[in-house]
Amino acid sequence: DRQVQLSARVVAYGDGQLLLTVRDVTRIHRLESMRRDFVANVSHELRTPLTVIAGYVETLVDDPTLAPEVHRTLQSVETQAERMRRIIDDLLTLSHLETREDTVAEQTAVPVPALIGAIEEDAHMLVAERDLTVHVEVEAGLWLRGARSELQSAFSNLVTNAIRYTPDGGTITLRWFADAEGARFQVEDTGIGIPQGQISRVTERFYRVESDRSRASGGTGLGLAIVKHVLQRHGATLHIQSIPDQGSTFTCHFPLNRTLQKPPSSNTLS
Numbered sequence: 718d719r720q721v722q723l724s725a726r727v728v729a730y731g732d733g734q735l736l737l738t739v740r741d742v743t744r745i746h747r748l749e750s751m752r753r754d755f756v757a758n759v760s761h762e763l764r765t766p767l768t769v770i771a772g773y774v775e776t777l778v779d780d781p782t783l784a785p786e787v788h789r790t791l792q793s794v795e796t797q798a799e800r801m802r803r804i805i806d807d808l809l810t811l812s813h814l815e816t817r818e819d820t821v822a823e824q825t826a827v828p829v830p831a832l833i834g835a836i837e838e839d840a841h842m843l844v845a846e847r848d849l850t851v852h853v854e855v856e857a858g859l860w861l862r863g864a865r866s867e868l869q870s871a872f873s874n875l876v877t878n879a880i881r882y883t884p885d886g887g888t889i890t891l892r893w894f895a896d897a898e899g900a901r902f903q904v905e906d907t908g909i910g911i912p913q914g915q916i917s918r919v920t921e922r923f924y925r926v927e928s929d930r931s932r933a934s935g936g937t938g939l940g941l942a943i944v945k946h947v948l949q950r951h952g953a954t955l956h957i958q959s960i961p962d963q964g965s966t967f968t969c970h971f972p973l974n975r976t977l978q979k980p981p982s983s984n985t986l987s
């Protein structure tokens with residue numbers, strides 16, 4: 718018994734007529750799922766040999782008798798292996814997100830202020846050797862219903878980007894607050910910005926505004942694709958405002974039904 722997946726659309730005209738279109742999307746869905754499995758399998762298979770390579774290089778690079786040029790070469794092999802590991806991890810994260818249910822269940826209460834506190838600590842570590850200021854404005858007691866690890870990875874991707882694309886002397890501001898429509902997590906930077914025409918494309922996989930500069934900055938090109946997926950699964954949306962050479966603001970809008978008021982003293986674990 719062959720299962721068929723259909724996609725239907727109804728258009729209502731002013732004169733009372735309805736137009737119903739039905740499309741057989743079985744093949745498209747099957748191809749989509751083959752693509753997802755393929756990416757997940759390849760990423761998984763690449764992990765083991767990469768771990769072996771990185772392990773050997775790590776042992777070799779510490780050898781004090783190495784000639785300086787050999788040492789430098791090994792160091793760059795080590796750097797590239799580390800970059801590849803990050804790409805593989807991000808690909809696995811993305812394919813896990815894609816294969817799960819479309820929406821995250823709402824039962825779990827995520828203590829967003831605590832989560833942002835942890836992200837802030839990481840941010841201070843990252844900027845320790847740079848001249849960057851990190852500001853945080855957090856509404857205490859404002860929580861979300863969702864998946865903590867996913868939200869953590871989405872928020873920290875936004876913060877890492879802000880740090881990565883803001884030159885020394887800049888400021889990064891994290892905000893978490895409620896408004897009439899729900900709650901917002903916002904990351905504002907005074908960095909290099911994104912040209913107007915490319916803003917809508919930065920959430921595509923591997924899309925980079927300037928490939929050389931972005932690649933040198935150590936990113937994988939998958940961060941914002943992960944952010945977009947996580948937000949979608951929480952019924953949330955991402956808004957990007959940016960002006961080249963002035964800075965960018967990335968805002969995550971969460972709907973009311975996802976937000977939750979918890980007393981700051983509450984020690985409920987998620």
Ligand code: ADP
Nearest residue numbers: 878879882919925926931936937938939940941
């Ligand atoms: P990457 O790992 O390259 O940072 P992302 O998916 O996180 O990949 O971002 C895609 C691209 O969007 C980046 O390569 C960069 O060109 C641009 N971008 C993302 N965040 C910022 C930011 N805060 N300021 C300027 N450009 C950004």
